[in-house]
Each structure stands twice: as structure tokens, then as C-alpha cells.
Amino acid sequence: MRSLILKRSIIVAGHKTSVSLEEAFWNGLKEICGLRSMTLSELVGEIDSSRHQANLSSAIRLFVLDYFRHRAAAIQSQQPAP
Template structure:
């Protein structure tokens, strides 16, 4: 296991930081690259669809997990 890494992102003009494990950052970057968009744009999409009871880091992890699970 590796420790989460904190990265800064801009979501709708506001800076925020998110801590994720490197495998999730790599997965998120891969999805963004495949879609031809930046990581901040993808995280903005994830942020707009998450429920109010779900933190942003959790929503990202679930998004990445479900993306690769559904491709398997």
C-alpha cells in the first residue's frame, strides 16, 4: 500500500486539493487521456454528479473503480 498523494485541481474556477492513492491518480489520468480532456475537467464532471453525502475523493475512487470494473 502506498500513501495518498495530494494534488491541486481547479473546479469551476476554484482551487481545491484532493488526496488519492497513486493507482487512483494514474487511473484517473488514463480515463481523462482516453476521453481527450484534462484531469480537472473530468473531476469537474465527477463532482457535478456526486451526491451531497459523498466526498470528492470517494466519488473519484468510485468513478475510477467502476470505469475499470465495467471494462473488464
């Protein structure tokens, strides 16, 4: 099954740009925004200003992946050892 890439326009630091991401990454990004009480533009602006990759879409994917990895690790560390 092929992953659907969605291209969306977003304002980052006062400039309009287009970002192409798989739907799962858009959904993850929106979830993080809700948990942080931020707009999508604010969060993407934060990611953009601290990115080390040349491509914004890649930076966003890595940010979302890292966020959920840390969240999963935190949950796992709270569980008692078997």
C-alpha cells in the same frame, strides 16, 4: 505495504481545491482523461457535478473503480465461452 496518498491541487469549476488519492487512483484518472481527451480538471469537474457522496476523493475513487469494472466486463463479454 502501505499505500501512498498523494495530495494534489486541482481547479474544479473555476475553484481551486485539494484532492488526496492513492497513486493508483491518480494514474487511473489520468488514463481515463487520455482515453476521453479531457483534462484532469474537466473530468474531476464532471465527477464533482454528478457525485452523490459528500467527499470528492471518495467520489473519484468510486468513479475510477466503476470505469475499470465496466471496461473489464466489456472485454470479458467479447471473449468466447470455454
